[in-house]
Amino acid sequence: MNNLIFKAEDSSVKLTFCAGIPEVTNLLPSEAKCCVIADSKVLDIHKEFKDALISKGYLIYEVNNPESDKNIDTFSEIIDFMQMNNMNRGDCLIGFGGGAVTDLAGFVASSYMRGIKYIQVPTSLLAQVDASIGGKTGINHGQIKNFIGSFYNPTEIFICIEFLKSLNEQEFLNGFSEVLKHSLITSKDTLEKLKNSSKKILDRETATLLECIQESIGIKAEVVANDFKESGERKFLNFGHTFAHGIESINYEKPIFHGHAVIIGMLMALKYSSDLNYLSSESYSLAKNAISEFNYDFSEVELDAEGIFEAMRSDKKNTDAINLVLLKDIGQPFLYAESSNDNLKKHIKEFIDDFKK
Numbered sequence: 129m130n131n132l133i134f135k136a137e138d139s140s141v142k143l144t145f146c147a148g149i150p151e152v153t154n155l156l157p158s159e160a161k162c163c164v165i166a167d168s169k170v171l172d173i174h175k176e177f178k179d180a181l182i183s184k185g186y187l188i189y190e191v192n193n194p195e196s197d198k199n200i201d202t203f204s205e206i207i208d209f210m211q212m213n214n215m216n217r218g219d220c221l222i223g224f225g226g227g228a229v230t231d232l233a234g235f236v237a238s239s240y241m242r243g244i245k246y247i248q249v250p251t252s253l254l255a256q257v258d259a260s261i262g263g264k265t266g267i268n269h270g271q272i273k274n275f276i277g278s279f280y281n282p283t284e285i286f287i288c289i290e291f292l293k294s295l296n297e298q299e300f301l302n303g304f305s306e307v308l309k310h311s312l313i314t315s316k317d318t319l320e321k322l323k324n325s326s327k328k329i330l331d332r333e334t335a336t337l338l339e340c341i342q343e344s345i346g347i348k349a350e351v352v353a354n355d356f357k358e359s360g361e362r363k364f365l366n367f368g369h370t371f372a373h374g375i376e377s378i379n380y381e382k383p384i385f386h387g388h389a390v391i392i393g394m395l396m397a398l399k400y401s402s403d404l405n406y407l408s409s410e411s412y413s414l415a416k417n418a419i420s421e422f423n424y425d426f427s428e429v430e431l432d433a434e435g436i437f438e439a440m441r442s443d444k445k446n447t448d449a450i451n452l453v454l455l456k457d458i459g460q461p462f463l464y465a466e467s468s469n470d471n472l473k474k475h476i477k478e479f480i481d482d483f484k485k
């Protein structure tokens with residue numbers, strides 16, 4: 129077991145790295161009345177964890193289709209479930225699953241009786257290094273992701289890499305995009321280390337994986353501690369994301385992994401940083417080579433310059449200019465407002481022509 133305490137606004141979050149699943153169950157509260165909002169698929173895979181929750185007498189609300197159930201109807205059903213079971217302000221909510229479930233659980237916790245204590249047990253790599261860290265909670269509304277939400281921190285987060293063993297390679301890489309992103313915006317050394325450990329990471333070798341997850345969480349936790357409400361530095365965590373949202377929008381009918389769109393988005397941002405002469409060719413090559421060490425499968429991703437550009441432009445955050453995070457070097461992000469539509473469209477088109485080769 130290994131702890132990290134990080135501050136975010138007026139609360140502090142205790143993050144515990146657990147050696148195995150039994151350690152997680154031992155650390156979950158025994159006295160308090162708890163309700164777990166759980167991904168049913170993950171519960172079925174990790175039956176020993178489910179049995180432990182049952183033997184603790186916890187209430188369990190199962191979510192069957194995390195991303196499509198991350199909505200106001202499920203939110204309302206969970207509130208009914210908790211109310212019927214007389215959950216009170218002093219009781220505890222637990223989110224168990226990937227990022228869709230931890231986001232939903234966090235939002236329920238922030239709203240139920242004006243906010244109750246909650247604990248996150250993230251089970252996907254994306255949720256461990258990103259979604260459960262930083263206090264952003266939310267649900268989707270209409271066609272818009274995370275349209276309703278809040279900033280609300282859990283009191284504790286338990287990270288256990290044993291849960292990650294049941295992710296397939298592309299699901300694992302989906303989360304790994306955020307690990308790569310954290311290194312690209314903060315440290316050349318960390319990026320080099322990831323590149324040199326790619327085989328061990330892909331084999332999910334325990335010590336290596338744990339080290340890179342701890343480092344990645346540490347980076348996000350520090351950024352969040354400095355800028356909880358995203359008025360400055362936290363915006364750098366959007367590196368690659370403006371392009372990625374455009375890519376995800378045009379793949380709406382047949383959704384792709386968010387992390388895969390982020391990787392392509394980061395490659396677009398790296399190339400743009402290089403084309404605009406901010407990023408040296410050495411750093412650009414290092415970044416591209418590091419990313420290419422990992423086996424991302426992009427075969428299902430549709431890319432269309434006009435569509436991506438239009439989706440980026442119609443984003444509510446891009447009113448006068450399109451806001452991008454670019455790099456002056458690895459570890460040196462900055463905000464760049466692109467007001468020339470033609471330049472950006474040309475860049476996206478050239479990138480795609482090259483990417484498809």
Ligand SMILES: NC(=O)c1ccc[n+]([C@@H]2O[C@H](COP(=O)([O-])OP(=O)(O)OC[C@H]3O[C@@H](n4cnc5c(N)ncnc54)[C@H](O)[C@@H]3O)[C@@H](O)[C@H]2O)c1
Nearest residue numbers: 169194195226227228229251252254258259264291294295
């Ligand atoms: N709050 C934030 O700051 C933040 C940041 C990034 C992403 N997000 C949100 O996170 C979500 C994406 O996260 P995600 O990729 O974890 O999505 P997800 O929760 O939909 O999980 C992806 C898939 O992995 C499965 N899964 C989860 N853990 C597993 C395990 N251990 N073994 C096998 N299968 C497992 C799930 O059942 C699901 O099928 C999105 O809703 C996104 O909006 C939030």
